[in-house]
Amino acid sequence: MNLFDFIAGHYDYWFIIILLAIGLYGMTVKKNLVKKLIGMTIFQAAVILFYISSAIKADATVPIIMENLPVDNPANYINPLPHALMLTAIVVGVATVGVAFALLILIYKNYKTLDENELLELMK
DSSP states (O other), X not given: OOHHHHHHXXXXXXXXXXXXXXXXXXXXXXXXXXXXXXXXXXXXXXXXXXXXXXTOOTTOBOSXXXXXXXXXXXXXXXXXXXXXXXXXXXXXXXHHHHHHHHHHHHHHHHHSOOBHHHHHHHHO
């Protein structure tokens, strides 16, 4: 197995690493609070994609008893728990982003800016 096969065989993880880096960059480097929130959302989506992609098995099926699959071999079935947990994470993420945008609206109404440095100066 050469390096190209390794990289091509794990393309989903490389994509997730790129998304994690973009989200982390947005949260740490950007000074606009909306851009920070967008970075947080990208980072959160990357974590959800990581859990979903790590829970997938090749040649496996949903955990429903079928006549043509032996029940005694659990390797034939996909674990549904990570997928259910990530659905919960998506709902929590949407609620978090909604509350964050509401707070950003209030911050803008009170201070007329969303720049982090300007807000810190105005709050002193």
